[in-house]
Amino acid sequence: MSTMNWAAVNADPRFQDLHRRKSRFLWGLMIISVIYYFMLPIGAAYFTDLFKTKVWGVINFGLIFAWSEFIVAWGIAWIYARKANAEFDALAAEINRDAMKGAK
Amino acid sequence: MSTQRMLLALATALPLPAMAQGAVSPEYKWLTFLVFGLIIALTMFVTYLAARRVKSAQQFYAAGRSVTGIQNGWAIAGDYLSAASFLGIAGLISLYGYDGFMYSVGWLVAYITVLLVIAEPCRNIGKYTLGDILAFRNDPKKAKTMAAISTIVVSIFYLTAQMVGGGVLVKTLIGIDYEVSVIAVGVLMLAYVVFGGMVATTWVQIIKAVLLVAASLLLVFFTWLPYGFSLPGFLEAAVSDPKIQAQVAKLLGDPATSMTATELGQRFLEPGLYLKNPIDQISLGMALVLGTAGMPHILMRFFTVPTAKDARTSVIWAMAIIGGFYVLTLFLGLGAAMNVGASKIAAIDAGGNMAGPLLAQYIGGGENSMLGNLFLAFVAAVAFATIVAVVAGLVLASASAMSHDIWVGVIKGEHATQEEEVRAARISSIIVGVIAIVIGILAKGQNVAHLVALAFAVAASSNLPAVLLTLYWKRCNTKGIVLGMTVGALTAIGLVMVSPNMTYPNVVRATNQPIVDAGPAKIAAAEATLAVAADDTARAAAQKQVDNAKAAVVGAQAKIDAVAGQTTSIVGLEAPLISLKNPGIISIPLGFLCVLIGSLLGREKRSDDMWEELYVRQNTGIHAEGATAH
Numbered sequence: 073m074s075t076m077n078w079a080a081v082n083a084d085p086r087f088q089d090l091h092r093r094k095s096r097f098l099w100g101l102m103i104i105s106v107i108y109y110f111m112l113p114i115g116a117a118y119f120t121d122l123f124k125t126k127v128w129g130v131i132n133f134g135l136i137f138a139w140s141e142f143i144v145a146w147g148i149a150w151i152y153a154r155k156a157n158a159e160f161d162a163l164a165a166e167i168n169r170d171a172m173k174g175a176k
Numbered sequence: 177m178s179t180q181r182m183l184l185a186l187a188t189a190l191p192l193p194a195m196a197q198g199a200v201s202p203e204y205k206w207l208t209f210l211v212f213g214l215i216i217a218l219t220m221f222v223t224y225l226a227a228r229r230v231k232s233a234q235q236f237y238a239a240g241r242s243v244t245g246i247q248n249g250w251a252i253a254g255d256y257l258s259a260a261s262f263l264g265i266a267g268l269i270s271l272y273g274y275d276g277f278m279y280s281v282g283w284l285v286a287y288i289t290v291l292l293v294i295a296e297p298c299r300n301i302g303k304y305t306l307g308d309i310l311a312f313r314n315d316p317k318k319a320k321t322m323a324a325i326s327t328i329v330v331s332i333f334y335l336t337a338q339m340v341g342g343g344v345l346v347k348t349l350i351g352i353d354y355e356v357s358v359i360a361v362g363v364l365m366l367a368y369v370v371f372g373g374m375v376a377t378t379w380v381q382i383i384k385a386v387l388l389v390a391a392s393l394l395l396v397f398f399t400w401l402p403y404g405f406s407l408p409g410f411l412e413a414a415v416s417d418p419k420i421q422a423q424v425a426k427l428l429g430d431p432a433t434s435m436t437a438t439e440l441g442q443r444f445l446e447p448g449l450y451l452k453n454p455i456d457q458i459s460l461g462m463a464l465v466l467g468t469a470g471m472p473h474i475l476m477r478f479f480t481v482p483t484a485k486d487a488r489t490s491v492i493w494a495m496a497i498i499g500g501f502y503v504l505t506l507f508l509g510l511g512a513a514m515n516v517g518a519s520k521i522a523a524i525d526a527g528g529n530m531a532g533p534l535l536a537q538y539i540g541g542g543e544n545s546m547l548g549n550l551f552l553a554f555v556a557a558v559a560f561a562t563i564v565a566v567v568a569g570l571v572l573a574s575a576s577a578m579s580h581d582i583w584v585g586v587i588k589g590e591h592a593t594q595e596e597e598v599r600a601a602r603i604s605s606i607i608v609g610v611i612a613i614v615i616g617i618l619a620k621g622q623n624v625a626h627l628v629a630l631a632f633a634v635a636a637s638s639n640l641p642a643v644l645l646t647l648y649w650k651r652c653n654t655k656g657i658v659l660g661m662t663v664g665a666l667t668a669i670g671l672v673m674v675s676p677n678m679t680y681p682n683v684v685r686a687t688n689q690p691i692v693d694a695g696p697a698k699i700a701a702a703e704a705t706l707a708v709a710a711d712d713t714a715r716a717a718a719q720k721q722v723d724n725a726k727a728a729v730v731g732a733q734a735k736i737d738a739v740a741g742q743t744t745s746i747v748g749l750e751a752p753l754i755s756l757k758n759p760g761i762i763s764i765p766l767g768f769l770c771v772l773i774g775s776l777l778g779r780e781k782r783s784d785d786m787w788e789e790l791y792v793r794q795n796t797g798i799h800a801e802g803a804t805a806h
């Protein structure tokens with residue numbers, strides 16, 4: 073592994089670009105999901121009237137919000153997987169290929 | 177806090193006289209054994225096949241990195257859906273409605289953290305254990321020692337709760353003695369781990385997860401069928417159900433008298449019947465959302481797949497399975513509340529853990545039908561398989577920490593042959609397994625309720641800050657992770673020791689004495705009803721009342737006797753110092769803060785030098801450990 077020049081890969085503008093895009097995307101999604109999750113216990117505790125409001129028959133806002141937590145969690149996972157499969161993997165593979173070539 | 181109460185109920189549930197034989201009627205017990213025998217036979221066959229493949233350390237710890245993303249997704253779900261979440265959440269919903277369902281959300285959201293910031297980097301730079309990740313750029317011996325201690329502590333907490341909960345569960349379901357079921361769980365689990373390593377453990381998780389999902393789908397299908405699979409129809413039936421209305425009236429007490437029947441039913445779909453303290457709720461949520469990603473047996477699962485992309489796929493699948501399962505629990509819980517009734521569910525197990533199994537029995541045709549007992553037998557067997565599988569995953573994680581991190585990494589200085597390492601791993605598994613069995617037996621009847629939540633809190637306050645900052649913060653170093661992991665774990669444990677989770681003898685006496693005092697009057701009243709009962713049905717119902725009243729007194733007296741002569745808790749307190757049951761909200765930020773402070777105390781050459789390599793590798797997968805040819 074000593075043959076690999078890690079500093080060179082790190083300095084590669086393509087790696088910098090991958091890193092920047094990935095970080096912004098990942099931590100952005102992470103913050104959204106944490107905020108959305110904690111809205112559920114906070115809402116249930118401090119906004120009970122809103123949670124009790126009936127929306128469709130006996131189905132109230134609280135139930136819909138709890139179901140939406142599942143949809144949002146799955147949605148974030150789906151968005152991330154799509155982006156990573158389509159974009160990050162290709163960039164990483166390109167950097168990986170060139171780095172291995174350079175190491176030989 | 178709900179995990180605690182759920183497991184408290186599991187751990188302290190006393191089998192009622194009428195239920196001494198377990199929930200499965202004696203004449204159908206053979207069915208449970210048959211179903212469970214088939215499951216054991218299947219998993220043993222898989223273990224036999226796996227044992228022939230497990231020759232190298234990579235096979236033993238990481239299944240040769242040849243598990244596919246989809247398989248690993250099912251295995252993660254298998255590792256995660258423990259008896260507490262499988263039976264406990266359906267039970268909470270059956271007793272408390274909306275709050276039980278809300279509680280399940282955090283268990284799914286936890287995987288967002290795993291997916292976004294943990295799974296792929298760990299796959300790219302890790303080898304077999306948490307210790308390998310921390311040792312990448314920190315002092316290897318110190319990092320591995322810390323990681324191993326933390327892994328073993330977290331696993332033992334989690335494992336003890338599983339063993340004790342499992343023993344009680346099996347006793348309640350099929351009436352097998354507590355000690356026998358603990359030993360059975362231990363021996364079976366050891367067979368999987370010792371002979372089949374990660375290969376067998378993975379397949380046991382997959383088999384168990386598939387069975388669990390199949391059982392739930394079956395139950396939901398038959399529960400929802402009478403309502404034509406209409407969601408509003410099903411929920412309207414729940415709101416207008418007299419059993420649910422009676423349960424809400426019981427939970428609310430006096431305020432319920434001014435409410436109409438429909439209002440009472442509707443109240444079941446609104447928050448606040450169970451979770452009373454929002455800060456505790458948020459604290460538990462933090463421990464779940466951040467702790468799952470620090471659970472050693474979950475982390476380990478990402479070393480079994482060939483690439484980071486497969487690690488990603490496996491979390492996506494795990495989220496689909498786990499989330500789908502939790503969505504179904506709403507139907508299981510409400511279905512059990514309508515068809516079985518909260519009073520009957522709570523009579524067998526105060527925490528509601530029997531809601532799912534009793535619903536299965538009802539759907540099949542009831543207590544005395546063949547099909548009802550077959551369904552119950554199936555669910556009981558799946559519950560047993562669940563405990564065995566979860567314990568196997570935990571034992572494998574701690575055994576790997578012992579053999580790979582401590583023995584090979586620290587003691588032998590990374591010089592061990594494949595044969596030596598595999599042998600060390602097998603011996604470690606036996607040691608951990610025997611410890612698990614012994615703790616399980618010693619902890620009989622103990623309040624181990626807080627241990628699951630504590631395991632997550634320690635993982636979130638100790639492992640996660642260390643892993644996350646090692647992966648993403650340039651200045652992080654050995655001093656930081658040693659300080660952070662120590663302070664994080666000790667704070668979490670220390671806060672629980674002085675929290676309301678512990679047993680305070682004076683409090684126990686104050687709560688249970690009134691039950692004992694009121695007992696004779698209640699028993700007399702029930703006996704009076706029995707004396708004038710008109711027919712067999714009324715007589716049976718009255719007899720049950722008498723038995724329940726007697727059992728309540730026996731149970732309360734047993735709790736008082738258990739603390740006889742004591743005035744203080746295990747750490748010498750008469751009353752809790754803090755009202756918080758979940759330490760996460762304090763210990764997690766403190767864990768992160770201490771990694772930061774420790775790291776800033778001084779620079780380390782290796783931590784700085786290895787940063788570029790770590791950062792490039794975790795993002796690109798260059799030099800990631802590949803799969804073995806097979």
